Amino acid sequence: MSDLIFYTNPMSRGRVARWMLEEVGAPYETVVLDYGTTMKGPDYLAINPMGKVPAIVHNGRAVTEGAAIVAYLAEAFPEAGLAPTAAERANYYRWMFFAAGPLEAVTADKALGVAPTADQQRMVGYGSLDHVVDALEGAVKANPYIAGDRFTAADVFVGSHIAWGMQFGTLPQRDAFDAYVARIMGREAAARAREIDDALMPQPVS
Template identity: 50%
Template sequence: MSGKIILHHAAPSRSSTALFMIEEIGAPYELDVLDLQKEEQYRPEYLAINPMGKVPAIEHEGQVITEAGAICAYLADAFPAANLAPPPGDPLRGAYFRWMFFQGSCLEPAIIDHVLKREPGRRGMMPYGTYETTVDTLEKAIEKGPWFLGERYSAADVYVGSAIAWGLQFKLLPERETFKRYVARLNERPARQRAMAIDQKLMAAAKSA
């Protein structure tokens, strides 16, 4: 699949994960940088793209895709040459989808509830069970490493790995050696280094403006 990608982006935000993913696939793209402090995400022209007024969102070949996980999954399938998703029929496809959905349905909700000290409901009603179970499950998934699919690096590492890095950075996850080693490996990815450098420049420019 060809065609330039437009990433509606803000730094720092969840759209940094989408930027990382686009750098991984190596496709041409342009950034539409939004200033969240000025609430540019609520301007009518952007709400026409994403009525939620959130980033990230991408435009590609006439389609609009929102939500970081959906963007990562879409791009992995749209650019198969990057080899970031097991194709249908591959035995790893199920595990790949498991971890792609784990981030949004379990990990992030568990972290947010834990940090905000929200009173948890009955364990069976919570989409993630408990924060402790979620963290332990996450650690077990990567303890043998190096990636969520074993030796195979995938979009699951881009998406869930970004959440682990975020969790450690802001002390939202326990500083377990398994997590720290995993993030160190992730930070060695040239695509991640490029994405982080772009974000650092954007944040520096915003600060000096």
């Protein structure tokens, strides 16, 4: 059995973890789970009681949640050079967890047609979609990459969310987002990860 096992479905946030795994370059085993069966089965629930993907098991220890997986892999494989330096650490963690918190929440609410009232905006954490988008735009304008002048693991996570948001219409089109996504999505590891996951997609019945 591999020291690094990746549990995923090609139609899930597992695509973010796949990209990070390809950036890291360490050998790993892929286990593809089905939403209605194996993802809810006892074997996988022992790894992730939420019954969702992605998850990894590295040297017998499970890690779930996309941002945690990305951050963990950056630290577990320092030779990949994707963890932050001391100078990059503030932006790295700030914006990675901004994407995992306010950005995920507000885009999910938009997709579900949930629009907090002015009074409710004080409760939901993200305030409003405009607040989140403006803050995120400022982050990608400030530097070439999220943490500074070079690509880090935070770009895998934040960049994936921006790309998906523009693709599915939960984020508005902004020039700064277009430029940032173009910078990161052309990476060899990103292209390789997309190719692997696309090949695992269900094929139409002829």
